[in-house]
Amino acid sequence: MKLPLEGVLVLEFAQYLSGPCAGLRLADLGARVIKIEHPEKGEAGRKLSIKNLWLDDSSLLFNTINRNKESFAADMNNAEDMETLRRLIARAHVLIHNFRPGVMEKRMLDYESVKAINPSIVYTQISGYGSKGPWAKKPGQDLLVQALSGLAFTTGSYEDNPTPLGLGIGDYLCGNQAVQFILAALIRSRKNGKGTLLELSLLESLIDLQFEFFTTYFASGKMPERAHHHNAHSLLSAPYGIYKTSDGFIAIAMMSLQQLNKMMESQVLTQFSEGDVFSKRDEIKVVIADLLLHHPNDFWIQKAQIFDLWIMPVLNWKQMKTSKGYQVLEMEQEIASSKGGKKITTTRCPIRINNKKLYAGKAAPALNEHTQQIKQSLL
Template sequence: MGLPLQGVVVLEFSQYLSGPSAGLRLADLGARVIKIERPEGGDPSRKLAIKNLWIGDDALNFHTINRNKESFTANLKDKDDFELVKKLIQKADVITHNFRPGVMERMGLSYEDVKKINEKIIYAEITGYGKEGPWSMKPGQDLLIQSISGLTYTTGNSDDDPMPFGLSVIDSICGIHAVQGILAALISRQKTGKGAYVELSLLESAIALQFELFTTWFLDNNSVKRSKVSNGNPLLGAPYGIYETKDGYIALAMMNIQTLRRALECAELDQFHQGDVFQKRDEIKAIIRDVLKHHTTDHWLSLLHKHHLWAAEVKDWKQLSQHEGYKVLGMEQEIRLQDHSIITTRCPIRIDGEKLYVNKPAPALGKDTEKIKNELA
């Protein structure tokens, strides 16, 4: 199967997660992604281990983000290396970077510099907070962005401390936004012949991710509050959230409160109408919480599903991976290295019914330098 981005060349000056996650998805879709790395150390995420797990000389995390790419090492302060990079830019379609404002400019690789080398280039730049304003030079790290953006007040209950997501959600969503911007610019270039300068920031992605919350807050800033009981979404009424059962947990989504009353056989809910699910949210949820503790998750699911209500068991990764509903998706793929193999997830996109599997590992630092030099000769 020919992939849609086959023939597109991406030069990835990016590091850590946001920019490289965009490169990962572009590579999955067929682009040739070449990481431009410093000879000494390369992408710092090579040494940023998660749970102190390593594959060879590189952190496991590096392998999850940078599979299916090539590595070209260049000292951009060296004249000969810089000339080689300029030759690569002449052949490239896309450049990505996620350095702080001013870094690429000091290296002579700003958009204006690059456009003189290749006027059709798509230049995608990710910063932490934008290039202007009092925060522009602050470190753009995921937890810090979550904290500044208000996102930590969407998770947990109202009496809890601010609570971040348990993953680098802003890096990931900004990478997705970068792919969207790059693909839009590539389509535009196909029509007009002109390149584009695509700008993103982690903070803008974090704010955009909360579009429902911000829109609600703009209208009524007192209406966005986490519920005290089983908060699932601060904008949604009872019973939306996760509840403990006798042997685990159960998730309840949006549903009619009187239908829920019949499913649970809970007379205490008789006093409430559908219009109460917001005004009396915590009172309703507290009743549901106390009822659900008395029977197992399967018991409640059978009753809830009998009434066509939206409910699901809460699984951990082991429970999920053992279920046929997971297995049929085929989300796992093996990445083979010289002395190791690792299991990771595949691209979630299917094209013409085909799942996109690529077993090419992340590159060793500088692995493709000589090969690419020969191509440029």
Template sequence: MTKINKNKPLEGILVLEFCQYLSGPSAGLRLADLGARVIKIENPGKGDLCRILPIKDQWVEENTLLFHTINRNKESYTANLKSEGELAEIKKLISKADVMLHNFRPGVMEKLGLDFQQAKMCNSEIIFAEISGYGKEEPWAKKPGQDLLLQAMSGLMYASGDREDAPTPFGLAIGDILCGAQVVQAVLAALVYRKRKNKAVKIEVSLLESLIDFQFEIFTTYFTSGKLPVRSAVNNAHPLLGAPYGIYETHDGHIALAMISLKDLKETLGSTELDEFDQSMVFSKRDKIKSVLVEILKKENSAFWMKKLQANGLWAADLKNWEQLKNSEGYKKLQLEQEIKFSEEKTIKTNRCPIRIDGEVMWGEIPAPNLGEHSKAIKREFELNEELL
């Protein structure tokens, strides 16, 4: 059954998305989830290159499943931005818009004549948001802004894994998604600011800055101490936290232990093997304490330990894979899934927007658009080619 929201908070806001891959489209996705009308401006013939970038070789008709995960609820308008006539149409569309998003390389929008200064000439109150890999300044401005490469440059890979492990990348495109989320925050702030000041607003966010901001705990600690964080040699989960913080193998699985006082943990586990340690040693003897816990916890099943830990109100969780999570009662009650319908025969299941407003879930079940699917309708609606007739 299709779920329809009424009065979403961004209804009436028009967003033009000059973006591809993940960072910009993920920002457009969230704005669309919140009610904005998002029109993807795509190159004829190719479109967003995410259309042909598969994950696990999964496709839905002519586009990849990946494309559909972050482009639902959008429209597609194709334009050759190097064509004088079609560029004029785009500028007319900008005059009607509230927000422009782009994640082209630095300098591209300037060459096309669609940079902030040009956009302001079309629309004196446009909100112009641009995403880059490293910002506009040399020496890094022209480096490829790809997520794994940014993880490598930002230090993030030294937060995960154990001390002797190779640098460990985050298993998702974390830079793209964080950056997209920060763009959404900035756009929402700019909408408020524009209402007060009646002026155009320029937003600049880079993947590098997003990933460094993500690590504010580590950087602040490093700035203060002058010492690089060191990953625990045993069961590292956070290089700044002491024992027992980490993931531990049990007889039949794994459990996670968060911030727990050593005194409470000793009493709960009922083991004398930790008696030589006290709370003052959770950093200085971090690896030794964890090594003892490794031996204790693997003797019993996860359920055995979880019952003890939860009975004493200690912060612990049993690890779930995606299938176990999906089948859990808590997951089911949150109603985290939605179906996107392509036809009577074809649907795909995906996650919904995680935001609730006034208790209402922000559903968004319209599939991602085919390339140029809405071009003719948008031309008619905004009378984009009237000057060329």
């Protein structure tokens, strides 16, 4: 299958997660993505291990987020290497970097300098907090941005400490937002030959993620308040939340109390009206929680299906992997190490094109693996 971005050349001056995440998605869509790496150190993400897991000489994380790319070694402090990079930039359609403000400017690889080499290039710069202001040069690490953005106060219940999401949500979100606007800018460039400067930050992406909370706060002047019990969304009423049963947990989404009580058959719940679901949110949730403890997951799930209620079991990854709902998606793919040895299983691109799932099992590159080949084919 011919992929939409075949023929598009992307230069990835990026490290860790946000920039490489954008490059990964562009590669999944058919673009040729070349990582620009220091000849000796490589991209810093090569040493960012998750659970101390490694494949060859690089972290497991590096191998998963940099599959299907090429590695070009260049020292940006070396004049000869910089001249080579400028020649490569002249051939590129997209440039991505996620260095702190000032790094690319110092090396004369800022947008204006790059545009002088290649007027039609889509130049994408990702930062932690934007290019200006008191936080601009602070480390743009995901946990720190979650802390500053207020996101940590949306997770957990009222008495809990601020609770971060247990993954790099800002990095992944910002990287994928970058792809959306890169695609738009490529269409614009194809139409009129003009380049585009795209500027994104992890902080702005996480603020955008919380638009419901911010809009509510702007309108009311009041902070969204997490439920004291079983909080799942600070702006939603009872029964919305995750609850323990006698042998596991279930998630209950939006529904009226009358609907829920068809399943629960509780005299206590009849004492609450639909007008109480916000003002007495915690009282209602406590009643629901006590009732659910009397039976196992399967009992409640079967009853929920009878009444067509929005209720699901809460699965861990092992349970989800064995479920038919997961298996039919065929989300897994194998990739080998760049040295052709041990294989690892990771996830595929979550998009289908013309009913075709997108698999890209090409290994993440070894440092400097493609430098000579790229020079021969492009320079």
